[in-house]
Amino acid sequence: CKMHTDLSTMGLISGFEIACWDIIGKETGQPVYNLLGGMVNERIRTYTYLYEKEDKIFCEDFWTMPEACAKRAREYVDMGFTAVKLDPMAPYLDSYAVHMPSRESLLRAERNIAGIREAVGENCDIIIGTHGQFTAAGAIRVAKCLEKYDPLWFEEPTPPENFPVLKKVSEATTIPIATGERLSTRYEFAPLLEQKSCDIFQLDLAGVGGILEAKKIASMCEAWHTQVTTHFWAGPVNFAAQIQLDACCPNFLIQEAIETMGSFGGFDKVMKKPFDWQEGYIIPSKEPGLGIELDEEKIQSYVVEDYDDQNILI
Structure with missing residues (x-):
């Protein structure tokens, strides 16, 4: 592997690698976490992205509505979640260029996070999930506005490829800085540890x-007393693989989710048995392999035909 790996290619490689672990686990009758050293986390703490209840409003628009966000965050706490996440600096610019946030967006974000903190109380973490859209100076301004509400982390405040810029932000705020969802292989993560970014x-x-x-x-991070959190965006197979990793990592912090990934994420439409979710925590399956089984008949309903009349799976 080398630096700046193509993420599309790594997606294919990752898929095959995860499938091999599932096959080996089922062949040996062991969950993957046992093959990786054994379970150290019997419950997997999760957080949920903050979404409008009926999903009628696009998330970026919803995150600009402080009163609605605070109400929804309280509902998630009542469901058992101990952390919620949003990007209070939305909506994004049409351009992908990094920028300095406007004073208006800063004030709106502060009202939003203040309202959520009041709604959820002191025992629920708030995660600031930005998407690499700021200059270092802009990110520092955002952090200064929000750090009084004690966020669990400030995510990807600057683009992920420039570690010294990220370090500048990290040194200027008390909010823990998180990054890595767009990085690949240990070789891209290692400089983050070396530079303490x-x-x-x-x-x-x-x-x-x-x-x-x-x-x-994760083991590299453990040696540097650094925690890991699993970023999620895909389907139930990837999610199941992440639960296996979470279960065997002493330095695991929290797992990303959207509610309980049932009807919202569509998992219940293709899985024979849902994940065991108990008040904001997942109980890792003791079944072999990844611990899940997909319903092949239900998956067929998601097969479409492309222009060459060949069946492809979305």
Whole structure:
């Protein structure tokens, strides 16, 4: 592997690698976490992205509505979640260029986070999930506005490829800095540790190279007393693989989710048995392999025909 790995290629490699672990686990009758050293986390803490209840409003627009966000955050706490996440600096610019946030967006974000903190109380973490859209100076201004509400982390405040810029932000705020969802392989993560650019590593098993590579990265972090959180965006197979990693990592912090990934994420439409979710925590399956089984008949309903009349799976 080398620096600046193509993430599309790594997605394919990760998929094959995860499938191999599932096959080996089922062949040996062991869950993957046992093959990686054994369970150390019997419950997997999760957080949920903050979404409008009926999903009628696009998330970026919803995150600009402080009263609605505070109400929804309270509902998630009542469901058992101990952390919620949003990007209070939305909506984004049409351009991908990094920028300085406007004073208006800063004030709106502060009202939003203040309202959520009041709604959820002191025992629920708030995660600031920005998407690499700021200059270092802009990110520092955002952090200064929000750090009084004690966020769990400030995510990807600057683009992920410039570690010294990220370190500048990290040194200027008390909010822990998280990054990594767009990085791949241990070779891209290692400089973050060497330069002490962030506090929390976000690993995405669908991009880093699969389960074993993610475990190696997590072990690197453990040696530097750094925690890891698993970033999620894909389907139930990737999510199940992340739970296996979470279960065997002593430095695991929290798992990303959207509610309980049932009807919202569509998992209940293709899985024979849902994940065991108990008041904001997932209980890792003791079943072999990844611990899940997909319903092949239900998956067929998601098959479409492309222009060459060949069946492809979305």
